[in-house]
Amino acid sequence: MLSQELSHPTFTVLTDCPERTKRSFPFVQAQNRRDLLAVAKVMREADIVLWGGGHLIQNISSQSFMLFQLALVNLALAQGVPVMAFALGAGDLQGSVWRRLTTATLNRLSAITVRDVTSREFLQRMAVERPITVSADPAIVLRYDQSRPPQLQEKTDAPYAVIAPRRWFHYHHAFFPVKWQPALSRVASPHFDTIIDGLAHTADWLVGTYGINIVLLPMYPGVEQGDELVCQAIRNRMANSSRAQITRINYEAGSLLSIIGSAMVVLGVRLHSTILATCAGVPSVHLHYQQKGLGFFTQIGLSEFCMAIDAVDWALLEARLQQLIDQRQFYHEHLIEKRDELTLAARESAGIVRRILAG
Numbered sequence: 003m004l005s006q007e008l009s010h011p012t013f014t015v016l017t018d019c020p021e022r023t024k025r026s027f028p029f030v031q032a033q034n035r036r037d038l039l040a041v042a043k044v045m046r047e048a049d050i051v052l053w054g055g056g057h058l059i060q061n062i063s064s065q066s067f068m069l070f071q072l073a074l075v076n077l078a079l080a081q082g083v084p085v086m087a088f089a090l091g092a093g094d095l096q097g098s099v100w101r102r103l104t105t106a107t108l109n110r111l112s113a114i115t116v117r118d119v120t121s122r123e124f125l126q127r128m129a130v131e132r133p134i135t136v137s138a139d140p141a142i143v144l145r146y147d148q149s150r151p152p153q154l155q156e157k158t159d160a161p162y163a164v165i166a167p168r169r170w171f172h173y174h175h176a177f178f179p180v181k182w183q184p185a186l187s188r189v190a191s192p193h194f195d196t197i198i199d200g201l202a203h204t205a206d207w208l209v210g211t212y213g214i215n216i217v218l219l220p221m222y223p224g225v226e227q228g229d230e231l232v233c234q235a236i237r238n239r240m241a242n243s244s245r246a247q248i249t250r251i252n253y254e255a256g257s258l259l260s261i262i263g264s265a266m267v268v269l270g271v272r273l274h275s276t277i278l279a280t281c282a283g284v285p286s287v288h289l290h291y292q293q294k295g296l297g298f299f300t301q302i303g304l305s306e307f308c309m310a311i312d313a314v315d316w317a318l319l320e321a322r323l324q325q326l327i328d329q330r331q332f333y334h335e336h337l338i339e340k341r342d343e344l345t346l347a348a349r350e351s352a353g354i355v356r357r358i359l360a361g
Contacts, residue, residue: 003143007352008359014044016074026254035074042077049359050112051078054088054140054351057294059104059125062094068104075107084112084358089137089351091294092121101128108132112358115351118297137351138344139277139298144255146263146282153257154217156247162215163208163323164265166275167201167232168222170194170291170311193312197289198232200316202239204269207320209242212327214266216246221258221272223250229272267326269319271311273298280341285326285333289314302340304333 016035023032061068115137220229263282270276279286289311299308
């Protein structure tokens with residue numbers, strides 16, 4: 003998207019995993035964002051710093067997260083480098099001190115674009131004075147390549163549904179990030195146990211009602227997120243566990259889209275599983291754990307298919323999935339139309355970058 007707007011741009015990505023970032027995106031440079039001296043040097047050499055890549059204005063995951071985000075932005079500002087908030091999400095920021103610090107930082111930025119109306123309204127309530135443009139999540143510009151077969155370990159000619167889970171009951175505005183918790187303790191929780199049971203029962207319902215298989219998609223496996231543990235817990239509780247498989251793939255966008263784009267329907271706790279489903283015109287239901295999920299489904303005009311994870315009506319969830327499957331062509335066409343609208347909105351963020359650099 004930015005490469006289309008700018009003339010021969012070069013990119014340096016601040017990341018926790020430089021090697022993996024380079025493997026997935028060989029055309030960029032990657033810098034460990036924890037090495038602040040090296041980060042300061044990279045920023046000093048840049049023409050602009052883009053602050054984006056998700057739901058960055060929040061401290062529900064941890065207060066140290068917001069502290070680190072503000073430190074990065076102010077490190078660039080202190081060196082006189084223009085900073086743009088790039089299609090980010092905002093919300094769930096508790097504490098008057100955090101809000102004042104964030105507002106003061108945002109009012110120093112060259113431009114602000116957010117990915118939904120809810121984020122703009124939140125920042126306006128925080129007294130952010132800079133103009134705020136509603137764009138869209140940049141992932142919406144990705145496209146499903148129908149010629150690319152899904153990378154499944156267990157090949158199947160049968161239709162399948164994708165379930166993309168994640169753990170949830172760890173958001174309590176604690177100071178330290180959840181990745182410092184033991185992986186198994188993040189899955190084991192009496193309340194979350196009901197979510198595991200519900201997802202397993204829903205998977206069995208899909209198998210029994212439509213005769214389809216289940217693909218459990220751990221979008222963020224490993225020690226920090228542990229999605230594969232949640233997938234395994236769901237599969238273990240399924241009566242039809244032989245009809246379910248857990249994917250283990252190269253987790254770059256094309257691989258994820260190859261699986262999601264070939265699905266009959268997607269049930270996502272991970273928000274970006276449903277955004278990628280929208281890219282491919284695949285109907286989806288989202289169990290949202292933050293307001294960002296509801297914001298996206300409002301954008302695509304399907305808010306009734308977005309349910310709060312802490313109050314799931316499992317019978318209603320099955321009814322919503324049945325509605326999407328039985329009227330799949332209608333929802334496919336609706337999603338393609340909304341996808342194209344949001345793609346234009348997403349590209350506006352890139353256009354603003356070009357105008358800033360042009361002076």
